[in-house]
Each structure stands twice: as C-alpha cells, then as structure tokens.
Amino acid sequence: MIHPNYRLLVISTSTIYGNGYLEYIREEILDFLQTDELLFVPFARPSGISYDEYTNNVVTALQPFGIKVTGLHTYENPKEAICNAKAIFVGGGNTFLLLKTLYELGLIEAIRNTISEGVPYMGSSAGSNLTGLTIGTTNDMPIVYPPSFDALQFLPFNINPHYLDPDLNSTHKGETRETRINEFHKFNRQTVIGLREGSWLRVENGTIELKGDLTARIFKPNQSAIEVKSGILEESIYL
C-alpha cells in the first residue's frame, strides 16, 4: 500500500520544550537523510518570518553536522531544483500558506515525482500535514485560500501534528482536538494519526514506523480512538 520507494520522516514538531530547533531529533535526521545536501522549502513561514530567515534557522541547525542546506526560494527554476534535489525538507508554519504556494508555483506534481523516485522527504508540522491525503486535519488558521485541500498524498491517511490531549481542568468551551477530529470524520473516511510532540513516523521499504517515546492516537470514523505504541504500524492500524 505504501509505495516501496518512499522515504519519509514525518515529524510532529520541529522543536520540543526546552530544546533548540530540530535539536531533539537531529540524530534521527542525520541517519535518515543519507546525503549531505538538503533542499529546504520555507513557504510555511512560521510567525510570518521571511524565506531567508527561515532557511537560516535550518542552516544553523544542520550545517554544523555536515548538511549543506539551500532554500527553494533561491532557485530561479524551483521545479528544476526539486527534480535535482538529493533530499527535501518542508518546514512547519502555516499549512494553508504552504499548500497554496506549492500549488501556485506548480510544484505539487514535481515533489510527488521526485519522492516517488526514492528521494528522502522530511516534513515537520505543516510539512508533515502535506504527506497525508488532505490538509483537513491541520491545526492552523486559514489565513489564505488554497485552490484545494488535497495534499501530497504519500500516505493513505491524514496527519494531525502537535496532537494535544484534552485539558481536563480547562473551563474553555472551544472544541478539543479530539472533538475536531471526530467532526472531520462526519465528512471524511480516512484514518487520522494524531502525532504528539516528540513523535514522528519513519517510512521506508513500504513500512511505517512510529518513533519517539510517546504513543500516537489513531482516529477512524465511527470507532473509538486508540493509542498505539512506537514500532512498525500494521496496515490495519491506518487503513
């Protein structure tokens, strides 16, 4: 079911509390990439920072460990840059903005083609949302209107990054994350994997492994959510 060429690192969050950018997951990233050249996609612009600023953050985090990072925005022909990429990292920020920009630049198919040839794709937060079927389970604010909610569709389910358990002491009446995902399932059939901060999926050889210390929460329509431990996920978990 998972394309055997896909090599994906689907990260819930770039940063965990008390750590620097990508610090907690650096060893995993270096082990995953198996190349020293990384093409960074800065389009999600967290807090609205510029492409250059955002790319510099990645350079600072990974260059000291032998990874040469370039921003996709610095190429005259971004489609060509994707086709020639040795590895791609799509950073977090606003998922709507990220997807809209990729559609506008006509890069969706280029990324799909490159990744299907075995080029590693690493996504964090918004970049992880894109690995699923749609962005319908993003937590982000719809600050811009993309031409579609369809994502890169490497995985036959949706991701909910930064998955957050209900705060049982809260007096706030906004919806909990689980309520929102249950609403999603009134109109959509696909499984949703709630990835807590500090968790990630590593996809290789047609299998999906949940990594990190925490369990992930699996949501399917008309079923109670279940928790799965780290390790290889059986197909029955996510189909």
Add this chain to the structure above:
Amino acid sequence: MIHPNYRLLVISTSTIYGNGYLEYIREEILDFLQTDELLFVPFARPSGISYDEYTNNVVTALQPFGIKVTGLHTYENPKEAICNAKAIFVGGGNTFLLLKTLYELGLIEAIRNTISEGVPYMGSSAGSNLTGLTIGTTNDMPIVYPPSFDALQFLPFNINPHYLDPDLNSTHKGETRETRINEFHKFNRQTVIGLREGSWLRVENGTIELKGDLTARIFKPNQSAIEVKSGILEESIYL
C-alpha cells in the same frame, strides 16, 4: 460605515463554563430579538450532531421564554424561509462546514438581503465568524472545502471567537492564538477582534457595542494588539 439597518448580536460562545446552552446570555437575546419567531441555521453541526438535534437544543433553550424556533433545514425552500424570517440565529460548530453549506444552497445573498432590511441576525462562534469579512480567523479544523473564505461581510473586520490568551505555563509548541492572528496579518489588512468567551458585540443604529464583563483584544497589521473595554467601539478601533 456600518449599515444603519443592521441589527446583529455577535456572540463569542453559546455556553460559558458551568452554564446551560445560551443561559448566560438569555436576557440579552430576548432584549435583542424583539420578535417571538426565530429561524435557526443548524448547518455548523457542532460535534457532528444532526440538524434536528441541534435545533432541539435551541428550542429547549428559548421556547420556554416565548420564542418559537424553527430549523432552516425543515423548509422546502430555504431561500424563501430566509426572506420571510423575523429573526435569524446562526449557531456555532464548524465554520468551514457552515459556510460551504450556505454557498451550496445559494443562501449567502439571501441572508445579506434580509439582514440589510433590518431583520435581526444573531450568531454564536462559527455564526459570529460569518458576520466578518472572511472566515480566515476561525479556530476550526478545515473538515470540508468551501468555494470561498468570504463571509457575510456585515462588519468591516474579522472576528476571532473563543479568543484565548496564551498559557504562559504551557510547554506545547503549537502556535498561540495571537501568533496565528499575527500570521493572518502578514497576508490580510483587516482588523481582527478577539472576543473572549462571555463577550459579544451588539450592533444597532450603525454603532458597535462590546458587551460582557471582559475586554476584547484588537489586532491590526504591524501594530501591537490592544485591549478595549466594553462599551461603544469608536470607528478608529476597528477600521
């Protein structure tokens, strides 16, 4: 700037902690409606409940106080029902679903026309989002894809309902509400009014009054957010 015929009650939340549905704001609603017939729009389906179930909640909350409530979904011709409405209440739930349904049924213009003739419009949460320019500052999950993010545009700004201050003790790395609204302002010019739970706007005679005990938080592009107290809002606050 505000159409002198508009009569709007723009409520952050239908329910505050420890209270029944619409209980805390019932006196205000009865004072505002000035009619005993209310057309309820149940399309936002909180937690995916059915139109009938949702309408029954409103009946239970308001019928004992002399308000006859009917669900828009029970009319063969919903456009006609809106044109003939004495007052309209658009309930909370999922803003994307609500807006998509209104577009699909071709009801956006009908509601605009009816409200411009002085028919009272009451909205809660998602229903309040619709009174602004766009749904770009909703907190909801994009569970369905509407044909546009443009809302009813009664007010020359956007609403952020259930406005939530940052939790300074949180270790979660997802964006705070303020960060999200600041991201919105990288791509949008309109003021955003963050309405805390227990606050509402009452719009009449071309003026906007902030009501409830709490301050509201006002966001404009390239400016620090400010807090405003309850009372009539000067145009300079929201333009």
